[in-house]
């Protein structure tokens with residue numbers, strides 16, 4: 001196996017094409033798999049992303065960032081390396097980056113999931129020789145509920161709170177998770193309000209052609225009527241902003257909610273198991289569908305997952321160290337390097 005892509009102190013690098021994927025330091029040419037802040041860092045001279053994610057990335061990096069985009073599946077060549085982007089199913093515009101050079105194919109999957117999500121294109125399996133995957137939830141205990149089951153649970157919780165004279169607050173990432181939750185809410189129950197951090201991204205999703213339900217930003221003079229649903233980033237927990245919503249039941253939506261202890265320690269009224277990453281079975285399925293003979297595993301339970309691939313599946317595998325962080329419980333956004 002060649003070393004078509006390897007880690008450097010700036011990030012994952014394809015030397016032949018002289019391009020980085022999701023670099024954590026400023027470079028000349030960066031391919032960005034998606035706009036979460038551990039993957040999309042400021043300061044590079046030129047960015048390339050998948051077309052549906054261009055507006056989100058521009059919002060995240062600021063107006064002065066030079067961003068070009070490319071439709072999924074289209075390819076271009078640099079120094080004999082054929083490069084294309086393919087849907088990763090993680091958030092709007094998220095992509096896997098495919099590199100082909102002298103008959104050998106590498107795929108950097110970024111963050112991805114296989115569970116259905118109507119706010120982005122579904123994950124597309126891409127056959128390759130070397131597959132680079134994250135492993136945030138790379139333990140067999142992680143198994144996500146079906147979409148219908150999960151949203152039935154969320155809507156039932158909202159209805160119950162409303163009938164008891166309370167608001168419902170779901171803490172979730174402002175980018176991706178909030179819009180995905182919104183897509184499954186039963187709007188006949190009541191109105192949906194948002195924190196400003198969520199509302200700006202709802203607006204960018206709408207400008208990108210996503211058909212999201214109506215939401216209203218909470219402001220000084222805009223207070224939710226009792227029984228409303230409110231979507232806000234985790235950083236508002238126990239803040240004066242949250243106290244103004246009382247009486248309110250508070251839930252957190254994350255893959256980590258599968259672990260009861262985390263839910264208890266953080267004193268949420270309710271935890272919804274909802275992740276934009278793969279559960280254990282999805283990781284294995286993605287590896288199988290890639291037909292890769294070599295799998296490089298990055299953030300998460302990389303040692304356990306990599307060992308499983310070697311010993312149970314007979315696939316060549318090793319750990320790749322990066323600065324990506326996966327899903328977090330303790331901070332408002334991906335990108336803050338604290339993980340519980």
Ligand SMILES: [Zn+2]
Pocket residue numbers: 034036090111334
């Ligand atoms: Zn992400």
Ligand SMILES: [Zn+2]
Pocket residue numbers: 036038039111324325326327334
């Ligand atoms: Zn990530």
